[in-house]
Amino acid sequence: MSASQLTKEYKISSFTLRSWRDKYELYGMDGLEESHSWKEYSNELRLSAIQDYLSGKYSKLEICRKFKVSRGALEVWIKNYNNHKETRQTHRRKSLMINSRKLSFEEKVEAVHLCIKNGHDYSAVMEKYQISYQQIYSWTKKYE
Template sequence: MSRIKYSKAEKLAILALYKDVQHSIADITAKFSIDSGTIRDWKRRYELNGEDGLTDAISWKSYSKELKLAAVNEYLSGRYSLHEVIQKYDISSTAVLGKWIKKYNSHRELHDTGKGMTKSMTNTRKTTLEERIQIVNYCLQHQKNYQLTAKGYGVSYQQVYQ
């Protein structure tokens, strides 16, 4: 499907067709060259924020580290779906939350938005064989927490992971 920008008025018209029982979702997606997930996302944003929810964002939204961790933990607890979590925490999309979850699950630290590169991109340093064995043992004793191990030994995440 091609990437087309739709105005607020066009989005409202498409949502009106979506609500109309005479038009199937397949008809609408074919007619407007749009993914059904996009229509559902517009519907969710419209229900939350009215017509303002259909306006494209002018700038990036900022999120605190605490909010990111809370949202990820609530989703991973299994009590809430992706959509419920993004509604609860006013996160812009499921894709944003998905990136945080992926980062969290790969033992990388979540930061406040706009803080630049992650801590896992630190400079490497030479280590001896004995030190590498010590690092591996420490990492295994701490449930393979590579980020914690890298920080504790002053090496990069990649050195610990390899």
């Protein structure tokens, strides 16, 4: 099947399909297993990946393969670098096990807008709306 047919058949976005393909190419079948943890990368690895990207010698996929990182992670590092933000992980997941409350559609949109407006400060939105990191992160990524 073509990528277009797959996205229609399984009702997934083309981004999701590309993400799955990239994970499979990087890690094989293990890459497709659901992850329940946050992978930490050293600042040196992040800077090396950014430098390789800025050199223009490698595609994003080649850099992801070289450093065994997701395309999403690489893109966040590049974005932060270009916005003169630190490349290290600045917001750790605080309480992942909080009981998320139900938000209306309007509240979800408001939360996502606040998150983006404040430079993807997931922690602040988590506290304000009493939701989990996973929820606001997921909503923001879907919105973007």
